[in-house]
Amino acid sequence: MALEIKKNTHEDDSLKSKGLNSFLWILVVAVIAGAALGNIYLVEQFSTPIRVVGVVILLLVALGIAALTNQGTKARHFFSESKIELRKIVWPSRQEATQTTFIVAGVTILVSLILWGLDSVIVALITFLTDLRF
Numbered sequence: 001m002a003l004e005i006k007k008n009t010h011e012d013d014s015l016k017s018k019g020l021n022s023f024l025w026i027l028v029v030a031v032i033a034g035a036a037l038g039n040i041y042l043v044e045q046f047s048t049p050i051r052v053v054g055v056v057i058l059l060l061v062a063l064g065i066a067a068l069t070n071q072g073t074k075a076r077h078f079f080s081e082s083k084i085e086l087r088k089i090v091w092p093s094r095q096e097a098t099q100t101t102f103i104v105a106g107v108t109i110l111v112s113l114i115l116w117g118l119d120s121v122i123v124a125l126i127t128f129l130t131d132l133r134f
Contacts, residue, residue: 015070024069031062 016024035058039051046054066072092100 015073016068021070024065028062028066028069031058031065035059035062 015021035055038058039055042051067076
């Protein structure tokens with residue numbers, strides 16, 4: 001518990017001010033808008049591959065700037081912790097995966113047959129009831 005409190009206070013210390021964070025997000029939007037507008041208005045000046053490379057580079061710059069924001073810092077921290085947790089996963093063996101796949105396929109077929117049977121009974125019942133009116 002004490003480690004968690006220290007961790008949270010450490011995260012709070014590394015947060016940027018609201019003004020700087022807002023400026024970074026405005027800069028991200030401006031870079032993305034610049035990439036989109038440049039791609040639209042520079043059609044005649046540059047070939048498609050050059051414009052594609054330019055847009056990709058500007059989007060990577062925008063992603064880099066977004067990573068510097070408070071939300072970006074939290075996202076980077078989340079992904080680093082996720083990578084650590086992924087290493088802890090115990091994956092099933094090939095035999096377990098195969099058996100589970102066959103069980104799922106069998107249950108799916110069984111349930112689909114049951115639903116097909118119920119649908120057939122309901123259709124027959126509705127057909128019977130609607131034929132009584134005439």
